[in-house]
Amino acid sequence: xxxxxxxxxxxxxxxxxxxxxxxxxxxxxxxxxxxxxxxxxxxxxxxxxxxxxxxxxxxxxxxxxxxxxxxxxxxxxxxxxxxxxxxxxxxxxxxxxxxxxxxxxxxxxxxxxxxxxxxxxxxxxxxxxxxxxxxxxxxxxxxxxxxxxxxxxxxxxxxxxxxxxxxxxxxxxxxxxxxxxxxxxxxxxxxxxxxxxxxxxxxxxxxxxxxxxxxxxxxxxxxxxxxxxxxxxxxxxxxxxxxxxxxxxxxxxxxxxxxxxxxxxxxxxxxxxxxxxxxxxxxxxxxxxxxxxxxxxxxxxxxxxxxxxxxxxxxxxxxxxxxxxxxxxxxxxxxxxxxxxxxxxxxxxxxxxxxxxxxxxxxxxxxxxxxxxxxxxxxxxxxxxxxxxxxxxxxxxxxxxxxxxxxxxxxxxxxxxxxxxxxxxxxxxxxxxxxxxxxxxxxxxxxxxxxxxxxxxxxxxxxxxxxxxxxxxxxxxxxxxxxxxxxxxxxxxxxxxxxxxxxxxxxxxxxxxxxxxxxxxxxxxxxxxxxxxxxxxxxxxxxxxxxxxxxxxxxxxxxxxxxxxxxxxxxxxxxxxxxxxxxxxxxxx
Amino acid sequence: xxxxxxxxxxxxxxxxxxxxxxxxxxxxxxxxxxxxxxxxxxxxxxxxxxxxxxxxxxxxxxxxxxxxxxxxxxxxxxxxxxxxxxxxxxxxxxxxxxxxxxxxxxxxxxxxxxxxxxxxxxxxxxxxxxxxxxxxxxxxxxxxxxxxxxxxxxxxxxxxxxxxxxxxxxxxxxxxxxxxxxxxxxxxxxxxxxxxxxxxxxxxxxxxxxxxxxxxxxxxxxxxxxxxxxxxxxxxxxxxxxxxxxxxxxxxxxxxxxxxxxxxxxxxxxxx
Numbered sequence: 001x002x003x004x005x006x007x008x009x010x011x012x013x014x015x016x017x018x019x020x021x022x023x024x025x026x027x028x029x030x031x032x033x034x035x036x037x038x039x040x041x042x043x044x045x046x047x048x049x050x051x052x053x054x055x056x057x058x059x060x061x062x063x064x065x066x067x068x069x070x071x072x073x074x075x076x077x078x079x080x081x082x083x084x085x086x087x088x089x090x091x092x093x094x095x096x097x098x099x100x101x102x103x104x105x106x107x108x109x110x111x112x113x114x115x116x117x118x119x120x121x122x123x124x125x126x127x128x129x130x131x132x133x134x135x136x137x138x139x140x141x142x143x144x145x146x147x148x149x150x151x152x153x154x155x156x157x158x159x160x161x162x163x164x165x166x167x168x169x170x171x172x173x174x175x176x177x178x179x180x181x182x183x184x185x186x187x188x189x190x191x192x193x194x195x196x197x198x199x200x201x202x203x204x205x206x207x208x209x210x211x212x213x214x215x216x217x218x219x220x221x222x223x224x225x226x227x228x229x230x231x232x233x234x235x236x237x238x239x240x241x242x243x244x245x246x247x248x249x250x251x252x253x254x255x256x257x258x259x260x261x262x263x264x265x266x267x268x269x270x271x272x273x274x275x276x277x278x279x280x281x282x283x284x285x286x287x288x289x290x291x292x293x294x295x296x297x298x299x300x301x302x303x304x305x306x307x308x309x310x311x312x313x314x315x316x317x318x319x320x321x322x323x324x325x326x327x328x329x330x331x332x333x334x335x336x337x338x339x340x341x342x343x344x345x346x347x348x349x350x351x352x353x354x355x356x357x358x359x360x361x362x363x364x365x366x367x368x369x370x371x372x373x374x375x376x377x378x379x380x381x382x383x384x385x386x387x388x389x390x391x392x393x394x395x396x397x398x399x400x401x402x403x404x405x406x407x408x409x410x411x412x413x414x415x416x417x418x419x420x421x422x423x424x425x426x427x428x429x430x431x432x433x434x435x436x437x438x439x440x441x442x443x444x445x446x447x448x449x450x451x452x453x454x455x456x457x458x459x460x461x462x463x464x465x466x467x468x469x470x471x472x473x474x475x476x477x478x479x480x481x482x483x484x485x486x487x488x489x490x491x492x493x494x495x496x497x498x499x500x501x502x503x504x505x506x507x508x509x510x511x512x513x514x515x516x517x518x519x520x521x522x523x524x525x526x527x528x529x530x531x532x533x534x535x536x537x538x539x540x541x542x543x544x545x546x547x548x549x550x551x552x553x554x555x556x557x558x559x560x561x562x563x564x565x566x567x568x569x570x571x572x573x574x575x576x577x578x579x580x581x582x583x584x585x586x587x588x589x
Numbered sequence: 590x591x592x593x594x595x596x597x598x599x600x601x602x603x604x605x606x607x608x609x610x611x612x613x614x615x616x617x618x619x620x621x622x623x624x625x626x627x628x629x630x631x632x633x634x635x636x637x638x639x640x641x642x643x644x645x646x647x648x649x650x651x652x653x654x655x656x657x658x659x660x661x662x663x664x665x666x667x668x669x670x671x672x673x674x675x676x677x678x679x680x681x682x683x684x685x686x687x688x689x690x691x692x693x694x695x696x697x698x699x700x701x702x703x704x705x706x707x708x709x710x711x712x713x714x715x716x717x718x719x720x721x722x723x724x725x726x727x728x729x730x731x732x733x734x735x736x737x738x739x740x741x742x743x744x745x746x747x748x749x750x751x752x753x754x755x756x757x758x759x760x761x762x763x764x765x766x767x768x769x770x771x772x773x774x775x776x777x778x779x780x781x782x783x784x785x786x787x788x789x790x791x792x793x794x795x796x797x798x799x800x801x802x803x804x805x806x807x808x809x810x811x812x813x814x815x816x817x818x819x820x821x822x823x824x825x826x827x828x829x830x831x832x833x834x835x836x837x838x839x840x841x842x843x844x845x846x847x848x849x850x851x852x853x854x855x856x857x858x859x860x861x
Contacts, residue, residue, distance in 0.1 A: 001772075029767070029769050029783075029792075030770075031770065032769060032770025032771060032772075034769075058770075058771060058772030059618070059772055060772050060774075061772070140618075143616050143618075147616065250616075250671055251670075252669070252670040252671055253616075253671075297667075308744075308746070309745075309746060309747060309800065309816065310746065310747055310748075311746030311747060311748040311749070349772075351662070351666045351667050351668065351669075351804070352664075352665055352666035352667070352777075352802065352803055352804060353665060354777045354778075354800075354802055354803055355777055357777070357778070358770070358777050358778035358779075361747055361770075361778050362770045362778075366747070366751075366768040366769070366770060366778075366780060367767060367768055369746075369747050369748045369751070370746075370748050371748040371749070371751060371752045372746045372748045372749045372752065373749060373752060374740060374742075374745065374749040374750065374752050374753035374756075374818070376710070376742045376743065376744055376745065376749075377709075377710035377742050377743075378591065379591035379592070379593070379710060379711060379712045380591060380593075381590065381591045381592045381593055381594075381712070382593045382594060383594045384594040384595070384596055384597075384598075386598060387594060403847055403850050403851060404850070405843070405845065405847070405850070406841055406842070406845065407842055407843040408730075408731070408732050408841070408842050408843065409600065409718060409720075409732055410626075410683075410720070410731060410732065426630075429630075430601055430628055430630065430631070430681075431628065431629050431630040432626050432627070432628060432629060432683070433622075433626075433627040433628060433629035434622045434626065434627055434722060435626065435722070436722065436724065437725075440626070440731055443600060443601070443683070450843055453843035454843040454845070454847075456843075457843050457844050457845075458846065458847045461847055461848065465847065467847070472598055472600065472718075474600055474601060476630075476631055478631070480635075481603070481634060481635040481636070481637060481638050481640075482599065482601050482602060482603055482634055482635075482681065483601070483631035483633075483634055483635070483681060484600075484601035484628075484631065484681075485599065485601075486598040486599055486600055488598065
């Protein structure tokens with residue numbers, strides 16, 4: 001969730017009320033935002049600085065990513081403000097400022113929009129908020145500028161009509177924002193390579209044959225999205241007229257960003273909430289249009305649906321009133337079963353009537369909604385068979401005095417293979433693409449690494465140590481949709497001054513007895529289990545056996561037990577002998 | 590309480606079941622490399638298919654429905670309106686929540702009909718491991734357990750969900766719950782569940798709940814009038830709070846002290 005930092009005194013002034021920490025906390029709670037921090041009593045706050053509120057905003061409320069958005073929506077919620085009527089200035093299309101998109105932009109960043117905030121009056125606070133909102137939108141909705149990038153300009157330093165073009169880097173020369181020297185497009189990557197802020201956006205353009213640029217009528221570069229604006233057109237506190245350019249790889253996100261940017265700051269214009277549109281001309285694909293759209297959307301929602309899920313019985317008029325607290329305009333429809341709900345251009349999070357329904361519930365108050373029984377139909381519960389089976393094994397082990405442990409599923413490749421003297425055949429283990437550390441390279445294919453690491457961490461305990469685990473390993477399986485499956489295993493490890501082989505074997509016999517499996521002769525035909533010597537490098541030679549099960553006449557190897565090889569002990573930093581067993585439990589289902 | 594345990598023994602999931610089927614858009618931050626473990630080997634998944642012969646669902650249709658509801662909108666939703674990529678949905682991940690399994694269960698449920706021709710009501714639960722590509726610290730591990738429940742029925746209300754959560758947490762001795770509006774891509778309304786903690790002297794979040802979105806349910810073919818509650822909580826976090834454990838590694842993983850396992854008294858949640 002994005003966190004927005006606002007000036008506490010300014011916000012309370014905008015809300016027209018001095019809240020206590022508790023009452024403000026409650027307001028946030030009811031509305032669905034979260035007061036994370038109030039620096040009022042923070043000793044480290046400089047005395048001359050106003051206290052800050054750190055407010056967490058739900059990730060889909062792009063219209064609340066700045067001071068203005070929070071103040072507007074909390075005021076609407078508290079009935080102190082009607083939803084603003086955001087509108088376009090009444091300018092004939094042929095008089096509009098224009099932004100012409102050329103076909104070449106399709107190679108790199110095909111969409112663009114523009115808007116003008118006319119006769120705006122910034123204060124330091126609103127200016128800072130304007131910059132901060134761009135940053136928040138870039139980080140969140142715009143996915144680190146990959147989807148949308150915003151550039152803002154002092155319109156009085158540049159001159160329309162504007163063009164949005166894509167040109168070879170060598171043809172680009174301009175002084176970037178906060179620089180004094182002109183740079184060439186070919187030097188852009190190296191120039192910003194080590195810039196902590198801008199460096200992380202370079203990958204969006206790297207190796208592209210052309211870079212996108214916004215140019216004015218005099219072919220002056222206004223910005224090179226999504227990296228940097230020009231120094232020449234930068235906005236200041238004194239800027240009166242702001243030209244906003246937005247470029248994108250996603251049309252829907254572009255429209256949302258465009259509406260949010262102008263809606264939040266048009267209140268500081270001489271004519272509040274009025275935005276001067278820009279005509280965006282795309283002759284190459286015939287999609288000429290006027291931006292921002294500021295389009296509202298009207299939905300007809302069933303009254304019974306809204307009431308039904310909320311457990312309410314409100315009239316359409318009363319629902320309309322509730323919805324007005326959430327920035328909608330709603331009115332009863334001609335059909336008494338429906339209510340006409342108009343969604344403001346800022347509420348891009350509203351996709352379906354269920355979003356309206358939630359807002360009815362929020363406006364009413366979640367904690368005030370009438371309670372009803374969740375037990376409408378009778379259903380019969382059932383445990384998952386493999387978990388029932390595991391519980392039997394788990395209990396038997398505990399009764400035999402073994403401690404259950406719960407290591408992690410993920411481990412390093414070495415722990416899973418090399419340290420156990422096992423070879424990765426490439427057909428068994430699921431490997432991860434993006435682990436942060438070597439500890440999480442593969443999903444384990446054996447319980448042994450976890451058991452041995454647990455022993456290693458508990459060497460100070462009184463010996464012998466007897467631990468067990470009933471849990472899943474992951475195995476590749478090309479025949480399945482997910483190309484992998486879990487397998488439930490039962491593993492045990494004995495750590496002590498003697499090998500403990502017979503103790504582990506005893507545990508195996510006990511659990512097999514409880515699962516109604518007899519120890520049988522290898523050569524016979526009876527169902528049951530038996531063990532047979534193996535020579536595998538994980539184990540000490542002559543001290544290891546495979547465990548076989550014959551079930552309905554079908555013979556299969558289900559696991560192995562043995563004394564671990566000294567090189568394995570060394571890798572896991574264990575000083576005394578360890579005997580282990582590991583078997584596939586799914587055979588016994 | 591009539592809950593059937595879900596087959597959550599499936600850690601490797603596809604982007605489709607873990608995200609797309611839950612109406613989580615492909616540009617959602619949860620799908621970032623910083624949050625989700627992606628699988629490099631095997632390289633890619635297969636398209637959703639039947640797993641058992643008694644499965645009557647049309648998986649190709651479902652795949653198309655999910656694409657449509659994301660890309661162009663469907664079922665009364667305007668959708669997210671972006672070009673949806675089938676390849677992205679066939680990337681393999683370690684599941685970030687067990688809701689991927691709830692989704693598969695609900696999809697299966699949609700294929701069932703009782704004698705009266707309706708999809709039968711159902712209740713599902715699971716407690717199992719989930720994976721997040723987190724930076725490990727005292728309160729975060731890359732693995733933890735999620736407790737999850739689903740109630741699918743007709744005529745359910747939000748007040749019913751709160752009533753259920755009161756009962757559920759009440760059985761563990763956690764009372765005086767408060768519900769906060771929240772955002773979750775696959776539930777609407779979404780409610781965070783808070784409880785007042787006397788020791789910490791503040792409201793703490795103890796779980797999440799909500800009603801699954803129609804975009805998710807109707808894509809599966811569940812009827813419009815079926816309401817499906819979902820709720821989830823981590824197993825470790827409330828346990829740490831209850832027993833005053835400050836480091837999650839003392840509770841899960843190979844660093845757990847075996848003395849702690851041996852000496853910790855039996856769990857009696859109903860005895861305060």
